[in-house]
Amino acid sequence: MKEFLMGIGINIGLAVSGFFGSLLLVGQQKEQNIREQIVSIIGGTMSANYLTPIAIDTLNLSSESLHFGVAFVIGFGGLKVVEYLYNKWFNKIK
Secondary structure, eight states, X not given: OHHHHHHTTOOHXXXXXXXXXXXXXXXXXXXXXXXXXXXXXXXXXXXXXXXXXXXXXXXXXXXXXXXHHHHHHHHHHTHHHHHHHHHHHHTTTO
């Protein structure tokens, strides 16, 4: 199972760290309905999974324990992190 997940680009450790970060965020957002909460959890988890390696390389972090902390923070930031990075990087291309 681990090989399959890694094959499709899912790092279990980073995804779990992001998942817990996104749960913390959802717990603070009382005004969201269940659909919005689920989207926030999935978005935060996947953001952490796919953006943490980019953040790690950009920040030159070598300690694996730091990787999980970064994934947690990105999971907590969720889709806001994606929006920020999109605006920062892709607006330069236009």
